[in-house]
Amino acid sequence: MTTHLTGSRDEWLAARIDLLKAEKEFTRLGDKLAQRRQQLPWVRIDKEFRFETEEGDASLADLFRGRSQLLVYHFMFGPDYKAGCPSCSAIADGFNGIIVHLANHDVAFTAVSRAPLAKLLEYRTRMGWSFPWASAAGSEFNFDFHVSFTEEQQRDEGIDYNYRREPVRGWRERSGQEGSGDSAEAKFAAMTGTDVPTYQREQPGMSAFVQEDGAIYHTYSSYGRGMDAIWSMYPWLDRAPKGRNESSGPWWRRHDEYGKG
Template sequence: MTTHGIASREEWLAARRDLLAAEKALTRQSDALAQRRQALPWVKLDKAYRFDTEAGSATLADLFQGRSQLLVYHFMFGADYAAGCPSCSMVADGFNGFIEHLAQHDVMLWAASRAPLPKLLAFRQRMGWSFPWASSAPSDFNADFNVYFSDAQQQKGAGEYNYQSAAIPLDELPEPVLQIAAGCGTDGPTFIQDRPGMSAFVLEDGVVYHTYSAYARGLDAMWGAYQWLDRAPRGRNETGIWWRRRGEYDSVAQSTVASCCR
């Protein structure tokens, strides 16, 4: 027997209309926040960042590829990882579908990680992706945008992530973090040297400016699957770290998905 509230269609409709008013208010607030993001002042970038790409060595300006706007997803894939972070992988599963739409709107999307390019491209092939992915290993890009912390920074508890201290007691890492680290082929302290995020840039008169960055739960809206789960009857309904890289769920779940998609 269900323990959830049950109502007539008329009662449900009244409750749904109340919720709709709240959803509309949230939509308007989200629109206003987007305008505030776009109104942020720009910061001129004077450092010459370099990346390894499939086309060879590239500057940050080169990544725009003829567009005036650039979005970079800071994908957690450290130099010592054997595989990309499963959380970042879940986010990136949506990139292939909308990257073409962004390009038509004068926006270029890249993923960038510290791992060597051959390792990134091999993982991209394994996951069936095709979006552009650059290795930021040749420069301080990840460190400067607060998504990489050196051994010295970790030991001193120095550095900033999500606009606050990045210090995490290395001997108190939660078990789920250690499990994810092991799934990436590394240990906990090494795993959290890299962090997820996204940064936006604009190219104007040959000059690159940094316009926006978001981290941690500021990336929630980019987890496309979560937007669907939030509308499912039981929502996210999470118990621990339930997600996996696509293709790594247990055989029962895989067979269920396969049968539904025939």
């Protein structure tokens, strides 16, 4: 017998209609937040960033592919990773199919990582994806947008991530607060073929850019839990009877790893 609240259809309908009022308010608030994002001041980018792409050496302007807007997903795939981050991979499963729609609405899209291009493309083939993926190896792009960090920052200085100063990250594995064999970060690090500190030197995020009158501007970036909004499995799980149901921690794997023990 379930311990969850039960009721008649009429009781359910009354509760559902009451919830609908809150959902509509949430939608209206979401619309207002979207407008505030679009009203942020634009910051001109004068620095020259270079990327390695399937078409060869590219500038940031080249990543626009003739569009006026560019969305970048900062995919956690560091130079020492043997495979991409499982969480970023689950997010990529959701955005892989929408690229064509964005491109036909004047919005280019690309993922950017610091791993060599050959490694990125090999992993993309394994996952069955087709979105553009650029390597920022040798570029300061990931560092400037606060999704990659040096070992020195990690060990001695602390990092700036998600618009706040975070303490040194390398301590986590040594102190046992994170990085034990059962922790989420230790499991994900192992899934990328790295140790926890190496895994932590990359972080997820997304950034938006616009090109106007020959100039490129940075317009928006989001990190951390901000990725929930573009992680397509979560809106579905939030509507499932048991929600995200993550009391035991992260449960997901790469889509080709389910059922493998």
